[in-house]
Each structure stands twice: as C-alpha cells, then as structure tokens.
Amino acid sequence: MHADDPNDMSTWSTFWVKIWKGEPVNLRGQEAIDYMKSNTSGLCEPFRSAIETTPDGSQCNIDEMKYWITVPWNDHSGRVALAGDAAHPMLPYRGQGFQHSIEDVKKYVGALAQLTDPNDIAARERVMSGFGAELVERCSKAVQQSLDEAERSFSLETVSKMLMATKGHGKST
Template sequence: MPLFKKLLPEHVVDKLPEALCNPSLEFDEEAESLPVYNGETGDLLFKNKVPGARRVSRQRLRALLAKDLDESGTIRWGKRLAEFSQIDGEAGPVQLRFEDGSTYDADYVLGADGSSSKVRELLFNGDEVARVQLSGFMFATAIVKYGDAAKVEAVLKTHPVAAITMATNSVGGCGVMYAGEPNDLSDWTTMWVKIWRKSVAPLPEGVSAGQEALDYLKATTKGLAEPFQSMIDWSPDGSPCHIDEMKTWVPQPFDNRGGRITLAGDAAHPMLIYRGQGFQHAILDASQYLDALIKVNEGAGTKEHAIAAYDADMIERGAKAVRQSLQEAEFSMDPKTVHKMLMAREGHGRSV
C-alpha cells in the first residue's frame, strides 16, 4: 500500500476508501488477516497476517484512478493498437498506429495492456514466443446477491473480508463484494471463486459465462466443506459468472527499441492469482519505471541505460514470480501439500 500511495496524487489517495468493498468495516488484526480452511473437513489450515491490506472493487478503483485523466482528455477510449514504428530511425520517438487508422506519437511507450498484450506481440515481431501459455488450471468467479441476511452472515462467519478453502483438486474462496447498509445484510453482494485442474473437470465447449457457466459449476462442485459448498449451491439463477483457463508467460529479454518501449504488469509477467503477486509486481513495475524516467529527465542517466536496468529487474523478478505461482497452484490442490506453499510458509509478502 505505501508504494501504491506513492504513485498517486494526495487527493486521489484521500478517496481510496471509496473503492473499498466494505467502507464501514473497522480494520483490526482479524480483518487484516486471510484464513485458509481445509475444503474437506472445514478445519482452519492456517491464517496469514496481511497488515494494511484492503479489499477493493476493481470497478470502483479503476473509475477513481481514471477520473482526472478522463476529464482532462488524457485517456483515449476504444483504441486498439495495430502496429508501431519509430520516427527518424531507432533513436527517434514512437508512432503508434491504431486499428481505426489514427496515430499517436510518443517519446515512451509502456505496454500495460494485459496478459494477451499487443505491445508484447509487436516487441517480439509477432513471434510465437510472445504468446501466453495455458496453465491447465481453470478459474471461475461469481458475483452473488443472495437477498438473504442469513446466507450473507454465513459468508461473513468465514471472515469479514475474504476466506479461502483448499480441497483435493480444487481451491475455493469467498468474500464481500459490495457492502450495503450494515444493519441490512440482505442487501449485500458477495462473491465466490473456484480454481481447479482442467484435467479433472474439463469445461464443455462453448461454456464460459452466464447461466451455463453457473449451472456447470453447481453440477461439478460437490462435497466442499460448509459453508463453501452452500455458497455455490445458493447462487441465484442469473448471477454473473465467468470461467476461463488461467494463463502465464515467463518474461524474457526483448529489444526495447533503444529504451523507448517496454512492458509492465500482466503484459510483462502474467501469473496465476496466488498471494496477490500479480498486483504487487505491477505496482513495483510502475514505481520503478517512473523512477527510471525521472532519472533520464534529470540527466542522471541515458534512456537506454535506465530502461535497460528497469527491464533487467522486471524480467528477473517477474520470471521468478510466474514460476512460483504455478508451483503454488500445484501445492494448493491437495491439503496434504498445502504446507509447502509460500502462502503457508511466508504469507502474502511480495515474492522478490
């Protein structure tokens, strides 16, 4: 959180509570923890301390971070990158060309366009080596409004923010998504997730979202310890539900076009969603990239050297984190191996 706040204007930092899933929650030692339960017995396996951690709504946070940039006209919505070229040769600025035919000239380009990054594809000249790899682990999420205070209370009893369960060949989780009035739990929205091996329960062709996805998850998820099983079974028809296979890409050296173009976040090192590592490394990417640009602007180094140093660090730690996320997934699929997880041994601190 301190590094995240460092990157933001003070007036935006002051508004961060608006993005919290439960703004009225009093954060104490219990709220700043993450319990992990045995998905077969319901027993507590371990509980991580996560001091200062806050669960936020991605939608609310994105809106908060984009507000000033949007109002100033800085954001160009709906643009899809087609190609880039350098003006005046390798040393020159970059011209971005979009699918609608428009162009934009930039001194620097930071590709932060997600796991299937177009910037990454272009940096590698369309080579297959830039493509994300399927992990063999499926991820499902559902946003649920039970309309029943007792059912929401069952979620809160696992933990006031979020909880995880680990069973043979699957991982589950639950938490508060949008807290309504504190005295009316029936109006609250919660969420649950499930991770499982694709080989154990293959996804039927064409099923990825909506009611078909929800029906599939209800039919194939049986025997989880309570209340996790019931959270899935209780989900009302029509609840937003999505399923996808998680993807990874181990970062490797690339031509950054003389320090003009590089990558960050999921575009640089897409990983599985264990221990919050993706977000933590993305924030570190942003901070270190900013530091590199400041160094160049102040004349303390050339863009070639500053961005090369950024790339070297990002690639080394990103590659390690991606590999660790795959190992975490393997260990999480059986309560007998959970104790080997970094999550169990070291908690949620950044991996490197």
C-alpha cells in the same frame, strides 16, 4: 459478499472462484451456473452451499486464468517498456500482482529520472535495458512462485508447505 438477510442464503450476493487443473472452460450465464453446480458437489461447506444456492439466471462467468513467465522483450532501443500485467500476469496465489505493478512503476519513474538529455540515445538504451532486465529477473521469479503455490494448493499433503502458509503475504523470496 453482501447479505440482505444473513439467515437466507438466497439473498446473498457472493463472488466465488473455483480453480482446477484440466481443460479450459469458457462459459457464461446459466450454462456456467449449471456447469459449476454439477462439478462442485464434493466441496465442503460453506463453499458447496454458496454455489448450490446461486439463483438461476445470476451473472456467472467461467474463464481460465492467464499467466506467462516474464521473458526479455525487444524494447526498441529503450522506447518500449512493459509493466504490470503486460509484463507479468500471474495467478493470485501469492497476492503479488499488484505489489509488483507498484514496484514496476517506482523503477520505471526512477529510470526515466535518469534520462536528462533527450538526445542521448545511448543513455536511454542503457537505462531502459537495465529497467527491463531487472523486471524480467524479479517478475519471472514471482510468476513461477505463483505457479508453484498453485500446484501445492491442490494437495492436502502440500498445502501446508505453501509460501502463503509458511511466510505469509511478503515479497517474493
């Protein structure tokens, strides 16, 4: 957030995200602003004002957040590896997407370091298959946790049970 004048909300530049369950909406520009203003009247302050005072004509985009549970892929005999969002796009509820991407790179480099003979196809298949299997096990769990957290965030009865509230910003449990 940036505020030219902290006392004048019309000078604030904000980034806000509204997450809801339901049909996906893909809107841009004024149409997105109008949609948000008409669908957020029940928000508490300061969130309602942040949206209500968004000036007409501001840059605004509405799109759905995409994810999938990580599954095994065809690594073409160890020649194709996935990492980061290509392997495990997830919702931001645990704040772990980047953490897992870093872990992916660490494990990928470790796997490559084991491949000392470019002609040893069996070693490449074994090592890279192990890389993929570990990534699938670790990241499918992380993506599922982010979905579970999202579900808990929609209810006042369950929000206090979120991992973020009970365990903080740690590694996947």
